[in-house]
Amino acid sequence: EVQLVQSGGGLVQPGGSLRLSCAASGFLVSDTYMSWVRQAPGKGLEVVSVIYSGGSTYYADSVKGRFTISRHNSKNTLYLQMNSLRAEDTAVYYCARDHSDGWFDPWGQGTLVTVSS
Amino acid sequence: DIQMTQSPSSLSASVGDRVTITCRASQSISHYLNWYQQTPGKAPKVLIYAASTLQSGVPSRFSGSGSGTDFTLSISSLQPEDFATYYCQQSYSTPWTFGQGTKVEIK
16 A cells, blocks of 8 residues: 655744654655645645655755755655744644656645744 | 635535636646645545546546646535545646645535
8 A cells, every 4th residue: 555654743842853754655765756745724735845766855945954855765764854943834744755747645644843932 | 936826715515516616827837737635634635637637536526627827626516525625736847836725615
């Protein structure tokens, strides 16, 4: 079965760090594009970061220099290291496979990150 | 970045109604338009990709059309499980961007 299972997240103070994980099954994260998409409370969807099959990466301007996307091929797992967190980073974070035509499927179950003192 | 604008932002409809949601891109995106359904507390689920291709397992009452800048998602006969928020997403030019969503509520 093709699926993504997320872990990590939680409550962190402003300026703190968190790492999100996304374990894949049924396909190889190294063979495809993988993305992190976030959704602030009551808001829409925003692509935060992408790692391409060749290893290059994309970051939204809002997280550039603070977030790092990576993958561990032997664990078939995607990561998002989030540093210098701000209140505006509070959101549910989803990992998703990005198909060659740019549509997302499957999605992870989502994990809530709350940045608050 | 390409801006995606959905209309309406919300609508009320009854079971059995035909519903149409529109999505407009700020520039031509050919057929690179995808539709998602999201229910509360769940991840989005792809319904249609490449403007009109139904994802496997999605009921045939869902359909998509359009090209260039204007697209529509139609639900031919609304079912109770279809009350949700729908998002369009362009995959013509990075970064991929989403519309703001259309919430379909029960009348």
